[in-house]
Amino acid sequence: MRSGPALDAQLRPAPRPASRHQIRTPLPPQSRPGHPFPARVIPRGLAPATPTSHPTNLGTARVRSRLLRMPLDSRDRWARAAAGWEARADWFRAATMPVTTWMIDAIQPQPGQQILDLAAGIGDVGFFAAELIEPGGELTTSDFVPEMLSAAQRRAERLKITNVRFRQMDANLPLDQPAASLDAVLCRWGYMLLNDGESALRDTRRVLKQDGTVALAAWTGPEDNLWSSAPVKILHDRGIIEPEGEPGGPGQFAWAREGEIEEHLESAGFVDNRVESVPFQFRFSDVEDWWAAQVQTSTRSADADAQMDTPTRQAVLADMADIAAAFEQDGGIVIPARTWVAAATV
Numbered sequence: 001m002r003s004g005p006a007l008d009a010q011l012r013p014a015p016r017p018a019s020r021h022q023i024r025t026p027l028p029p030q031s032r033p034g035h036p037f038p039a040r041v042i043p044r045g046l047a048p049a050t051p052t053s054h055p056t057n058l059g060t061a062r063v064r065s066r067l068l069r070m071p072l073d074s075r076d077r078w079a080r081a082a083a084g085w086e087a088r089a090d091w092f093r094a095a096t097m098p099v100t101t102w103m104i105d106a107i108q109p110q111p112g113q114q115i116l117d118l119a120a121g122i123g124d125v126g127f128f129a130a131e132l133i134e135p136g137g138e139l140t141t142s143d144f145v146p147e148m149l150s151a152a153q154r155r156a157e158r159l160k161i162t163n164v165r166f167r168q169m170d171a172n173l174p175l176d177q178p179a180a181s182l183d184a185v186l187c188r189w190g191y192m193l194l195n196d197g198e199s200a201l202r203d204t205r206r207v208l209k210q211d212g213t214v215a216l217a218a219w220t221g222p223e224d225n226l227w228s229s230a231p232v233k234i235l236h237d238r239g240i241i242e243p244e245g246e247p248g249g250p251g252q253f254a255w256a257r258e259g260e261i262e263e264h265l266e267s268a269g270f271v272d273n274r275v276e277s278v279p280f281q282f283r284f285s286d287v288e289d290w291w292a293a294q295v296q297t298s299t300r301s302a303d304a305d306a307q308m309d310t311p312t313r314q315a316v317l318a319d320m321a322d323i324a325a326a327f328e329q330d331g332g333i334v335i336p337a338r339t340w341v342a343a344a345t346v
Contacts, residue, residue: 075145077299082147084296085122089155091293093124098280099188099217099339100125104132106215106274106343107184112136114182118204119143119171119190123152123164126186130161142169171200177207184208188217189339191264192255201268208346214270215343218255220277224338226323227282228252231294231301234319240304240312261342270344278341284333287321 085092093100103125109115109132117126120141130139141156141164143149149166156164169176171187172195185204191197204214222229235241245251255261265273284290294301308316324333 078143079145079147080299080302081297082122082145082151084302085148086151086154088293088296089122089124089151095280095282095337096124096188098278099341100128102276102278102341103186103188103215103217103343104128106341107186107213109133109137109184113184114138114140115184115186116140116142116177116182116207118169118175118185118187119193120152120186120188121148123155125188126164127156127159127161129184129186130164134163137163139164140167141165142167142171144168144170144172172196175203175207179206180209180212182207182209183212185212185214186216187214189219189252191216192218192252193250195250197250197255198264198267201264201270205269205346210346212346213343214345215341216261217278217339217341218261219252220338220340221256222253224336225253227290227335227337228294230323231291231316231320234316235301235304238312238316238319240308240316241300244300255340261340265342265344270346273342273344275340275342277338279336279338281334282337284324284335286333287317287324290320290324290333290335291317 107115107129109129111133112135113133114137115126115129115133117123117129117139120126120143123141126139126141130137133139139161141149141152143152146168149168153166156162167176171190185208187204191200194200201214208214219225222233232241236243248254255264261275262273265275282293284293291305295305296302305313324335327333327335
């Protein structure tokens with residue numbers, strides 16, 4: 001993969017003998033950076049996309065079913081989390097570089113191409129493709145909440161990326177995009193969160209040109225991703241939060257089963273499917289930093305944090321410290337992560 005001025009080197013911490021982290025008395029929620037999340041503000045200048053009556057191989061009943069199953073609070077939760085994701089953007093970008101590199105290599109961006117970054121959040125993966133499709137190419141960065149798109153716009157300006165447009169698009173709905181109009185679609189950790197990810201893949205196939213490529217990522221199991229799953233389990237075990245969603249429904253680990261992604265790609269009509277797993281790491285300075293990352297990027301954890309008293313929060317941090325002890329490296333905490341990555345063509 002060709003390097004560009006926006007590319008960052010991934011983190012490679014060197015291990016050293018472990019030393020027990022001490023837990024400091026945390027600040028109350030209202031005093032900690034990034035908490036609470038700001039009220040939702042609808043930014044100007046974004047082009048909302050609405051479902052069209054374009055021909056599609058989705059039946060009317062299937063589309064109506066997807067509409068009816070859309071979670072009512074999902075938009076609000078991601079809107080509230082946008083500020084935290086923006087605050088953690090550089091950290092997350094560096095940690096997830098192996099995933100981004102794999103996905104960009106998979107689509108092989110070329111000058112003049114049209115690429116869609118679907119459910120892009122703050123825009124990381126697509127921004128790496130943008131510089132590779134110049135001159136003449138254009139990236140479309142999409143998300144279904146304006147707050148995420150505003151954060152992505154600010155990042156694009158800071159990275160001096162100019163060949164990008166931003167569109168509000170809900171991947172739960174048929175894409176407002178002409179058939180056979182795109183050379184590639186990127187979707188990092190998006191399809192498994194949708195009400196019907198396979199239908200979304202089928203619609204992705206519709207908008208790709210012949211020989212166009214989709215590249216996606218979906219998390220492996222919670223046991224591979226304690227950076228995320230361990231705090232949630234602690235909150236659940238202590239009765240602070242309830243189980244979320246229905247078994248088999250959308251969620252972070254909905255596509256974790258080996259072979260599941262291949263099945264969805266084949267059912268959606270893609271060919272030349274390739275699925276691999278990519279290991280990487282998340283680095284935290286200490287347990288409080290780990291918890292802060294969780295609170296900043298998950299409104300569920302943020303809401304739990306807001307209602308906990310100091311003794312309860314101390315107990316949660318102590319549980320996290322017990323887990324963190326096995327991952328102490330170089331004065332910090334380095335927790336492994338793993339994701340499936342996949343690519344397929346039309």
